[in-house]
Amino acid sequence: MAKLSTEQMLYLLFAVAYSTDGTVKKGDVKGNLPADVKKKADQICEDLCQQKLLESLKASRLAVTELGKKALVANLQTTDYKFESAKGPKMLNALLSCFKLLSPETVVSSAAAEEMDFETFVEKFKKLYFQQRKEQQLRGVVAIVKKQLFRQFIEENAISETLLEKFFEKLKSQGEISVVAGREDDLINWIE
Missing domain, CATH: 1.10.10 (Arc Repressor Mutant, subunit A)
Incomplete structure (x- = not known):
């Protein structure tokens, strides 16, 4: 669209x-x-x-x-x-x-998107993270910015910011990602 x-x-x-x-x-x-x-x-x-x-x-x-x-x-x-x-x-x-x-289908799919489970979130978020990282590596500098990653994830997955933030915090608390304060926004690093 x-x-x-x-x-x-x-x-x-x-x-x-x-x-x-x-x-x-x-x-x-x-x-x-x-x-x-x-x-x-x-x-x-x-x-x-x-x-x-x-x-x-x-x-x-x-x-x-x-x-x-x-x-x-x-x-x-x-x-x-x-x-x-x-x-x-x-x-x-x-x-x-x-x-x-x-259409009723659109409303239902929007409601279903709100109910994304954590495992699905991790799979899709990790895929997007590594996709952005690969693109940036080709340009020579890697800096995965939280705000940009969130914006793209919401556009592609129709998840609420509240649920995204909740799942993101859970990823941090589990030690899967690290977050460093950048000049303009937080920078994300996936811990492998």
Whole structure:
């Protein structure tokens, strides 16, 4: 699924919110976007059309494609963006309609991911660790950064940060990994 920037996600969300009969005027989307995003609206629209997440229709109208809706829903699930819009009902209704697009299987698989057992975690975490280490060795410097490893693990395995941190601490307490404070973040070393 396409990883969207915050601006792209907002543009798609506003396009869904202000759509009537499945289409929306470019000007309606641009006029309602937050000020910082509004300045880049034309370029964002063009990028989304190139990715086939938006379809440009005649008379300056747009339609959000099925691929665009799926990308929007996936990105809304993982965004850290804090909504501060006073455009309440339209935005809330758009968010609700996006969540209705989630299939029951998606919800079940998300719940199942939360129940990853420790052994599965160790296997997948170790594999990712050594994969990153191998890539870094090819470049000549090895520094496995905790924050980056966590981010990639969450993206690939859909586990909550809370559960990931709990399992990580268990790995540390069992002496499987060592953690050293780096300049910007902790560095991880797998003890072999």
